[in-house]
Amino acid sequence: MARALITSIAACLLVMGLAACQPQTVVVTAAPQASAQDYYDAGIRAFGMGDFNQAATQFDSAIRLAPGLADAYWYLGQCYARMGMTRQAEDTYRSGLSVAPGHMRLHEALGLLSYETGNYPQARRELAQASAMGSANPQVFLYLGNLALLDGDCQSAKANFQRALALDPGFLPARQALADAQGRCRPKAPRAETPKVEKSFTGGGRAIDPSDF
Template sequence: MRTRNMLLPLMMLALLSLVACKQQTVVVQQPVGPTPMEYFNTGLSYYNNGQYVPAAEQFEFAVSLMPGMVDAHYYRGMCYMQLNQILRAEEAFKMALRYNPNHLLTREALGLLYFNSGNYLAAKAELEAARALNSVSPVVYYCLGRLYMQERNCKEAILAFDKALRLNPGYAEASAELARAKAMCGGGVKKPSQPPVREEKSFKGGAKALDPSEF
């Protein structure tokens, strides 16, 4: 009986030790490392100091943890633009627009990227989208004006250059292009129509009248 009484406390102690061990096995370790926002803020600090390589790396870390972080994709693209890595910049901007098609800064940046790369059709689409989002970048309207001039769309070109100058009255390139557009297009004002010229198709003497259908 005495031996039994001595074993009982030992059994209770062993049971408590087992419970303690089981409790230790369910402890979850908290993840260690910067958050996506911390990566983003570090990248932004590098970017503002002109350190585009480490900045891009931080933005890459941010989007790897949070793929929908639109601003990180945008700045990632801006870094690659500065590093002249055009395809990577395009990919980053497109990813930003995938998550937010109305991200104005990305529309502007992608439009200018296409414009500077000579992809004018794509540039026009992006810059017109930026204009629809109420862009206040004079460069956007300047580039649109240049594109409209290529199409000989006088009215839209003059409106675009005028908008660029209203946003930045000292924009010398826009001022020069506006003057050129007005000179080429007659100020964008439709001239009064002239009476039609009667074309003679029969010989009246002196020379044969020109027939437009022959050209």
């Protein structure tokens, strides 16, 4: 009886040992893929910390996954602009407007960048569009006023400077620009006529003859 019990126990241990030696199946769960929103949120965090290079990488990844994410284009363009990469910034704003032509901040950004890089025709178009769409950025109206002065349109210039100050009464560049415009655009006083001096006698009548005396 004891021998049978020992045999049974030994058999059980053998079976358990064999089972333990069998190859085990390991289930590996893949990490979830980051979404466009995940990349966008990471970009916002990096942007807020001033890490524009990292932020640009995140916003670019967001756009690759979701090409219609208009705000990501604006932030990506801002990153490029702050790193001095003006050509990339302009291209990014243009790409954003191609998928979201009604995005006011993209028009603002492209207009401001165009003005600062000397592309005044494009600046006029984009800043005027931003203004028509309800921009509340005083810099937009400062630049529109400056462009109006270049065109000789004093009234439009002053109106834009006043609009900039209405949005931000403490915006000193607009205050100075308005004062300068008021000085330059003051109506000129009418010019007084210079009396005409006759160089020869043109009156009528007979000339005086000395022999008459």
